[in-house]
Amino acid sequence: MSRGKEGDTAAAEARAASGAEATAGAPSTAEARAPAPDLRLLLPAAALFSGALAFLPALELRPNRVSAGAKAGLAAAAPAMTAALAAALGLVLVLALASAYAARVGASRAGRGRNGAARRSAERRRAGAALFFAAPLPALLLAGLGAGATSRLAGMAQGARASLGAGAWLGLAAALALPSALAPAFGAGAPKARRLAALTAAATAAILAAAGLLDDLSLAREFVARRASFGAEFPRHLAYALFPTLAAFVVAAPLGRAAARSRDWERPVFLVANAAQVIPTLALLGFLVAPLAALGRDVPFFRALGVRGVGWAPASLALFLYALLPVAANARAGFRMVDPAASDAANGMGMGAAGRFFRVELPLASPALVAGLRTALAQNMGNAVLAGLVGGGGLGGILFLGLSQAAADLILLAALGVAAAAYGTDRLLAAAERALARRTAAGAGAPC
Amino acid sequence: MLEARGVRKSFPRAGARGKAGPAERALDGVSAVFPTGELSVLLGPSGSGKSTLLRLFNRLLEPDEGVLLVDGADARGLDPVTLRRNTGYAIQGVGLFPHMSVAENIAVVPRLLGWDRDRIGRRVRELLEAVRLPASFASRRPRELSGGEAQRVGVARALAADPPVLLMDEPFGALDALTREALQVEFARIQGRLRKTVVFVTHDLAEAVLLADRLFILREGRLLRSGSPRELLAAAGDDFVADFLGARFGIEMLGRESAAAAAEYAGSGPAGGLIASAADLGGAAPLGPEASLRDALARMIAEGRTALPVEGPRGRGLLRIEAIALAGRAAAGAGGNDARR
Structure with missing residues (x-):
């Protein structure tokens, strides 16, 4: 039990550190006990x-977007906001500790069954208040x-930039982990609470971004400077992920069914x-460049389509194969999971x-x-970055541009888009x- | 009436390295008649070809040789889909569709036949009642059912379109002993009322004896012997059949013989005078009119008696242990004293 809980805590921290998925995840094993905040995650966070x-320095102030610069702490850069953050965190801690204490005391009194319902609702109110202050903490930060960026850049030259420092990143990750601890x-309402937070x-x-409060952060400046290109490349990125994946679905789903029924199909499919999956990404693109270049040069049909050794064609083909x-x-x-007895009965x-196919097999296999x-789609949302490598554009184009310029915030901007x-x-x-699994009631454990 | 004439069927056996091996003979020249309105049980060890024979009758399999007749018509001339929709089919795995409710499962064939909604709804309610499931089960999902409940739904589904013929392949084979017995008795009751032409595959002797109007003993693709259970008890006619039915056969037969019919009544038997005085037997509770000879024997063993009073349709009678021992012989050919109906 305690081992499982530590595992869960570690997983939650890992999620928080990645910054992308701080709140959704496996339900905590702590639910088996009296509901209480998870102090083993809360206190470290x-x-x-x-x-x-x-x-640690929260901001890095640089004379221009690529050079190194001076570091600044949050308290020095934005004293008022720092005080507010400290107050909010203090409230969260006090409320959470009170709730945890009440749960522990309550558990030992539960045998006497005194005012159980009233006590639980009081605890829930305390935990709710803690969550109320914890949830907006990342945004507040x-x-x-x-x-801080606004006040510090005020005295600097036009092209000066304020990037996030190590303290800011770690602080954001910790703040995103707090709701998971509460x-x-x-x-039973834990997943809903996490989602709400x-x-x-x-x-x-x-809201802060729309109100312009974040405008002086370098990330926002990069976005403003690249808004047009970001606006064009983001949908292109989605298209790279979506269409080759859908094409692969149309081709591979029937092949998968054929493979489920006969070894003669399973082997070649x-x-x-598998071969497409194990070839390293860059190698696969490399393999595709020469043949596609030849096709585009020599076959009029492909030339008319615009197939070349670089650009959308190798990118789409590689994503399709993946x-x-x-x-x-x-x-x-x-x-294969379709019950043979059900097929026999249907027959x-x-x-x-x-x-048989549409009324029995397909509904059962659909989850x-x-x-x-x-x-496939989640994988290709990430893989579509590669289109940028072969001149196909997409968010990968922005990302590789940032890499070539050593512009960390530009890279970050593209990476955030891909992750989102x-x-x-x-x-x-x-x-x-x-929803499908609920309807068919059979796809509980669909493997990936 | 279903009939098989000289049916042979082989399956390719998977050989080494995925190549087809020598063919395995499942049916080796079987001829049999399954009369209308009777329950015919195909009994034999596994691999005897009984399931293969069953599946030929709804053309899930095709014979290599020989003819199958459904009410005198060659099955090969019938459209397999139409044939199957007019033939009930229940199997060991039940094969309920997990994404459909109980009612939708039962309604599959009626819907294929294009019945209207009201008629289907009525039929589903009727069938749930027939298999003794509460009407509230209609909206349940198969995963919410116990094994016994699921097979009750399986039987209801097989009966849904009121097909004249029912093919059942070890339908109760996967259930625990108590549930199995309850379903067997239940199904015997339903069949007593509906009188379908049933072909029922099993390897369970007790089940075969309890249900069968006619037994067909198969072994290695050949039909060894057929006849009513009493005929087979009187004369097995074959060493394997005698062995296979074994000593238990007589005991199982007691399960379908009525205690009331085997009892002696005042003024009717050689011991007629004794009946009136012996009828209370020191306060032993009388057997009811529904009791079978197996029930009677169990009571005698439990209570250490050699005779029990019986409450029969002709009044209070006396059942002696001798009458149980002789029941199989005495009743052979007599008919009519069947505890099931």
């Missing part, structure tokens, strides 16, 4: 938050950083799919081949099919998968 902001206090943080940050394995493997697993009751599509796209599509399809 709070310590990290205050320590990082107190001792961003506001502080924005204010959520167990809500018992994530929404609050995102909405608050969006997975030979190709999507084959997850789609085919999940389709194979999904169609014996006089369902035609089409009826696994969607799981395959989800895996991958995370968003994954959540969207996970919801679809859950």
